[in-house]
Amino acid sequence: MKRVKAYLGKLKGNAAVCIAAHPFWAIPYMFYTYYISLYLQERGISDVQLGTLMVAGTVSATFFSFLAAPVVDRLGRRNATSLFDFLSSALPPLLYSFTRDFGMALIAMVLFNANRLMSVGYYLVMIEDAEDDGKIVAMNMFNIITVVAGLLLPVAGLYVEKQGLVKGEETFLLASFFVITVMIIVRHLLLKETKVGETVRAKVKAEPAGIGTTIRQLWTPYRDALRFLAKNPVARAFALANVFFCVYMNLGTNYSLYFVPYFSDRMGMNTMQSSVLGSVYYGGMLAAMVLINPSFSRKNLTKGILLSCAVTLAGFALMIMVPSGVYVLAIGATLVLALGYGMLKSAIEGALAVYSESEYRSGIYSAANLLSSGLGVIVTAICSVMYSKDARWLYILNGIMVLCVLITILHVSRTQDLSKTRQEADDN
Numbered sequence: 001m002k003r004v005k006a007y008l009g010k011l012k013g014n015a016a017v018c019i020a021a022h023p024f025w026a027i028p029y030m031f032y033t034y035y036i037s038l039y040l041q042e043r044g045i046s047d048v049q050l051g052t053l054m055v056a057g058t059v060s061a062t063f064f065s066f067l068a069a070p071v072v073d074r075l076g077r078r079n080a081t082s083l084f085d086f087l088s089s090a091l092p093p094l095l096y097s098f099t100r101d102f103g104m105a106l107i108a109m110v111l112f113n114a115n116r117l118m119s120v121g122y123y124l125v126m127i128e129d130a131e132d133d134g135k136i137v138a139m140n141m142f143n144i145i146t147v148v149a150g151l152l153l154p155v156a157g158l159y160v161e162k163q164g165l166v167k168g169e170e171t172f173l174l175a176s177f178f179v180i181t182v183m184i185i186v187r188h189l190l191l192k193e194t195k196v197g198e199t200v201r202a203k204v205k206a207e208p209a210g211i212g213t214t215i216r217q218l219w220t221p222y223r224d225a226l227r228f229l230a231k232n233p234v235a236r237a238f239a240l241a242n243v244f245f246c247v248y249m250n251l252g253t254n255y256s257l258y259f260v261p262y263f264s265d266r267m268g269m270n271t272m273q274s275s276v277l278g279s280v281y282y283g284g285m286l287a288a289m290v291l292i293n294p295s296f297s298r299k300n301l302t303k304g305i306l307l308s309c310a311v312t313l314a315g316f317a318l319m320i321m322v323p324s325g326v327y328v329l330a331i332g333a334t335l336v337l338a339l340g341y342g343m344l345k346s347a348i349e350g351a352l353a354v355y356s357e358s359e360y361r362s363g364i365y366s367a368a369n370l371l372s373s374g375l376g377v378i379v380t381a382i383c384s385v386m387y388s389k390d391a392r393w394l395y396i397l398n399g400i401m402v403l404c405v406l407i408t409i410l411h412v413s414r415t416q417d418l419s420k421t422r423q424e425a426d427d428n
Helices: 003-006 014-021 025-034 038-042 047-075 077-099 102-112 115-127 132-150 153-163 164-190 195-206 211-231 233-252 259-265 271-295 301-321 325-357 362-386 393-415 418-427
Strands: none
Touching: 003 025, 014 025, 014 115, 014 132, 014 164, 014 233, 025 038, 025 115, 025 132, 025 164, 038 047, 038 077, 038 115, 038 164, 038 301, 047 077, 047 102, 047 115, 047 164, 047 195, 047 233, 047 362, 077 102, 077 115, 077 164, 102 153, 115 132, 115 195, 115 362, 132 271, 153 164, 153 211, 153 271, 195 233, 211 233, 211 362, 233 362, 271 325, 301 325, 301 393, 325 362, 325 393, 362 393
């Protein structure tokens, strides 16, 4: 108990507020997103249209990623988080509840991907005023809460089984709109703008108005971020690894519209079995985040990422090789996949939070999101074509992304002394 208190005691200020509010976002979000692809199929959306929605979502994510740094710098971390959390988290489920055709689903998907902008503001308001270990704890606790919310999926599964997919999902969608909206308002009142956010916002607002200034402000955060990354090879490597990881996260995890359909299309699972596999997935992530990730620190993040990549790749191989209809093997494959993802997510996010330390952090996060969105458009488009031919392409493509993460981190760990990197970053 003392160790738990000491661990949680590292959360202070905005980090504590964000973590305390997160369950009221995570639970409704998990309930409605887990069944959204099946719900859309019931509404007449085909597999090809699901792929089109994912491609459209990735394209819109690219657009919002490009705007993220200048918008967050101008509005402030706190204001940007609240505004775009409403647009990307609260409004989409409301729109999905009225979906009767592809057009409405497309609008909801585009708004949903405004979370690329929201996430930059959210992560910055949560970590900028925190100490290094506090940053890592905040990222891990954020992930733990998300996973615990996922463990409640069997409850959602029972409700859907009783009420029917369409009626059950409509309940989740409307409840999500209400709960998330209230959470956003309360959290906004409790948060404070970060010190870096105040400084950057003051600089932006002090510049003279005009089209030239506006255009320059769109580019400046990226220019400064690229200059910072050019001087800091380790920060550059972690940012690049984050790009590949984000493509995997959006295409091959519970964030993907193909995640649940894979259980039925490739593994031959029914709705209730898919719900149980979802719980196994979240349980595996939780085990990694509670039992393994607290041992991560700035000193061993590189080793943690390499180990996570190895476990994740093993999970991909098992997901591809498990015969259709073999429930026990499907559970085992899902568990290994979840352990790898649970470790990798916290390690990658923690590393970027620590090594991007500078007033250029908004540009670094936005640039990483922008690149991952651009790469994601290509990979998702390929997957949308290949999935209908063979669902296993889902994890083949994601395996390539995780291999890129592994190679990037392995290269920098062999060529750089990571113990000196933070001091060099501070000096710059």
